[in-house]
Amino acid sequence: xxxxxxxxxxxxxxxxxxxxxxxxxxxxxxxxxxxxxxxxxxxxxxxxxxxxxxxxxxxxxxxxxxxxxxxxxxxxxxxxxxxxxxxxxxxxxxxxxxxxxxxxxxxxxxxxxxxxx
Numbered sequence: 001x002x003x004x005x006x007x008x009x010x011x012x013x014x015x016x017x018x019x020x021x022x023x024x025x026x027x028x029x030x031x032x033x034x035x036x037x038x039x040x041x042x043x044x045x046x047x048x049x050x051x052x053x054x055x056x057x058x059x060x061x062x063x064x065x066x067x068x069x070x071x072x073x074x075x076x077x078x079x080x081x082x083x084x085x086x087x088x089x090x091x092x093x094x095x096x097x098x099x100x101x102x103x104x105x106x107x108x109x110x111x112x113x114x115x116x117x
Contacts, residue, residue, distance in 0.1 A: 006116060009048055010034045011041055011064065012056040012083070017106065021054060021083065024109035028116060038067030045071060045078065052116060055100065057084040057091060068098040081115060 008030055012018045018034050025032075033048045035041060038055075039062040045053065053071065057064035068080050082095035087105040095103050104111045 004029075006030045006052070007048065007050040008032045008116075009041070009044055009050040009053045011036075011038065011053060011059075011067065013037055013059040014056075017056070020106075021109060021112070024112050025116065027113060038062030038064055041067045041071050042074060045075060051079065053078060053080045054083045054104075054112070055080050057082055057086060057095065065094055065098045068095070068100055072099040081112070083109070083112075 006028055008025065010018050010021050010032060012021070013036050022032055033044060033050065035044045037059045041053065055064040055068060064082060064084070071078050071080065080100045082100045082103045083106060084091060084103070085106040087107070092103045102115050104115065
């Protein structure tokens, strides 16, 4: 039986970080779309229908917490993973309270492969 292609939406305001996240999941069979800020998430989600959204928390226009709340209000089944370099208890708690199902520190992106597989 063929493996299903995992559809990922990477949301981060830093192109280099988006590229690094792509590389960290390169061992998985994936289709990947990207956007650079939280204000783009809803439209991209609806156009692409990803299995997971990998969401940075600190972005210029709309942060990941606000974007997650908006996305989950429109699509309650959306699966969002926080990906942040701000690895503090209060940040993890805010992500969880916003409805994100996991937290991955950017310093440990190898965790993504374990969570997504």
